[in-house]
Amino acid sequence: MxxxxxxxxxxxxxxxxxxxxxxxxxxxxxxxxxxxxxxxxxxxxxxxxxxxxxxxxxxxxxxxxxxxxxxxxxxxxxxxxxxxxxxxxxxxxxxxxxxxxxxxxxxxxxxxxxxxxxxxxxxxxxxxxxxxxxxxxxxxxxxxxxxxxxxxxxxxxxxxxxxxxQYQNHAQHSSALVQELNREALTRDGAEIIGQSTAMQALRSDIKLVAASEFSVLIQGDTGVGKELVARNIHLHSKRSEMPLIHLNCASLPENLAESEFFGHAKGAFTGAHNARQGKFQLADGGTLFLDEIGELPLAMQSKLLRVLQSGEIQTVGEDEVKYVDVRVIAATNRHLKNEVAQGRFRADLYHRLSVYPLNVAPLKQRENDVILLAGYFVERTARKLAIKQLKLSVETQLLLTQYDWPGNVRELEHVISRAALKAKQSQWQQAIITIEPAHCELNLSTNNPAPVALTTADNNNINKQNFSLKQATDTFTQHLISQQLEQHNYNWASAARTLKVDRANLVRLAKRLGITVKKSI
Structure with missing residues (x-):
């Protein structure tokens, strides 16, 4: 050769x-x-x-x-x-x-x-x-x-x-970095669903079941119940957990820019498009796209979204080429989409495509004693943020939290705890243990329309005195409420605690402090 x-x-x-x-x-x-x-x-x-x-x-x-x-x-x-x-x-x-x-x-x-x-x-x-x-x-x-x-x-x-x-090592490093940053972002504020109520146990079971599939999921629930947290858990338990979870709030989309946000645009596609930009579907390719407030999406965009869900095809604004993406869609809304469909504000075919597996997140007032567990979680997290060594809820505060209806749900509870902790720290800064009292929470129980509690004339006269403190008024109200419930339940502590939505042991301790005792004799 x-x-x-x-x-x-x-x-x-x-x-x-x-x-x-x-x-x-x-x-x-x-x-x-x-x-x-x-x-x-x-x-x-x-x-x-x-x-x-x-x-x-x-x-x-x-x-x-x-x-x-x-x-x-x-x-x-x-x-x-x-x-x-x-x-x-x-x-x-x-x-x-x-x-x-x-x-x-x-x-x-x-x-x-x-x-x-x-x-x-x-x-x-x-x-x-x-x-x-x-x-x-x-x-x-x-x-x-x-x-x-x-x-x-x-x-x-x-x-x-x-x-x-070099390119392979760089790509592997970048991929590992993206995965780590993605997981850190998903878990930074906590990814655990807190709660032991029947509703939360059923929700966790549904999340694990649907996460293993590739089905589209529609999460429904009132504002502040934690729909985004549910979406994060679905992604983290899915086969796509190492890929990105991209978030898009449909309520904040200007109608004239919605298509660009979803599918991206080419340079010069419209006035102001000085550079090419990838849309949320391209960014989520291989991962999950979370469409929050899907009920706010304009009708014109609903038909284009339907096309992607059906075929995986997208078309960048300003380009003729059709591209394919592999994206799992999770949508969330606080609207009743069935009613929206009936009234012509939401496409029926898109609704059925999104709600292959619907999940309903119960409002906080329907989660039994979960409010105390959530309050404990927020207390601990707030203590770290405010550099408080020990922060706790008084028994009276726990009872107050369980009596409130929480129209703003979990988000409102988090904000109430944050504000209350800051006020408690200011008033008790010399103490080793900071205690959140009812006065720090500023919750108005009258908005809940509670059952009337009969107060004696003497109590009313005491409350009307100018020097009567909020704590004394709260104690008087609490004392009569507990006494009333015990009487209605034949002095059964467990039954009264269930009605008041408070732990039995906490109710007994609180009653003892307020001078309420039950004596049984033959």
Whole structure:
């Protein structure tokens, strides 16, 4: 086989670098076919060290060695050469591979040694190829031009491989970084659904069930119940959890820009489109798109959204090309979409496409004693934010929280706790334990339309006094409320606690503090 034919074969083999799982070893095999040798090594430059990447004819431990260039004269000479360098067979310079030849123990005897520097397009050193043969005249039959052309091919191959590895490492790093940032963002404010009520247990069960599927989900519930938290949990328990969860609030979309927000736009697509921009569907490709307040979406956009859900096709504003995306859609609304469909404000086909698996999030007032659990969660989180070592709710405050209807649901509870903690800290800043009292919460129970509580004339007169404090008024009200409920339930603490939506032990402690006792006798 001629030298040109050998080089052509090498070029053809190296051109398939993208398909090779071991590109460095493939390079060694190609060199061996052109220039038979007893030992071949490919080493890449890393600072002032040469690191073996692939070997032939050398002991396996060679791959674990790192050759400091200045400590190995032959390697130093090759690195500083601009073309292939052949050493004389009787060259006295020590060989870095002495004792490492797999076919012969001990020092390498008189032998042929060839080094090829591998340079990039800027003539900067990438690495070297070393060839050794026990036949002292093994390389004499080849001319320098062959070595030079082989070095050029190998340099281009090595540069391509190193670039590919750099891109792959960068892509893997970027992907890992995106996944980590995505998971951190999803869990930063807490991803756990707090609550032990029947409604919350059923909701958690439904989330795990639907998360494993690829179904579209429609989350329905009043404002502030935590629909976004439900969407985050569905995503985190799905097969797409390592991919992004993109949020889009449909209520804040200007109608003339809605299509661009969903599908992106090309540069110059409309006035003000100075740069191309990806839409939320492109950003969510492979992951999940959460469409909050879907009931506010304009009718014109509803038909375009339906097309994506049916076929996965999107068309960027200003472009003719149709693109395909793999996106799972989770929608949420505080509207009754069935009524919206009946009144012609929401497309029936889109409603059915979105509500493959509907989830209803119960309002806080229907979650039994979950309000106390949620209050504890917000108290702990608020304490960290305000640098309070110990923050707690008084028993009276817990009773107050359970008696309130929470029209703003969980969001209102969170804000009430935050404000109350700040006020409690200001009034009790010298105390080791800060206690949130009812006065700090500023909740108006009269808005709940509670059952009337009969107060005695003496109590009313006391309450009307100017020096009567809010705490005294609250205690008086609480005392009569508990007494009334105990009487109605035949002095059964458990039944009264259920009606008052408070823990039985807390009710007994509170009653004891207020001087209420129940004595049974025969």
């Amino acid at each position: 001629t030298d040109k034919q050998s080089l052509l074969n090498v070029a053809l083999v190296l051109a398939k670098v993208s398909d090779q799982k071991q590109p460095f070893q493939q390079l060694i095999q190609c060199i061996k076919q052109v220039i038979p040798s007893d030992a071949i090594a490919l080493l890449t430059l890393q600072g002032d060290v040469l690191k073996p990447q692939a070997i032939h004819g050398l002991t396996p431990d060679t791959l674990g060695r790192r050759f400091v260039i200045n400590e190995h004269p032959r390697l130093h000479a090759i690195c500083n050469a601009k073309q292939p360098l052949q050493f004389a067979h009787d060259c006295p310079i020590p060989d870095p591979y002495d004792g490492l030849l797999s076919s012969k123990a001990g020092d390498i005897p008189v032998h042929a040694c060839l080094g090829i520097p591998l340079l990039d397009s800027d003539d900067s050193l990438l690495g070297v190829i070393t060839l050794d043969s026990l036949d002292a005249n093994a390389f004499d039959s080849f001319d320098l031009e062959l070595f030079t052309q082989l070095g050029t091919l190998c340099s281009a191959h090595l540069q391509t491989v190193l670039k590919l590895q």
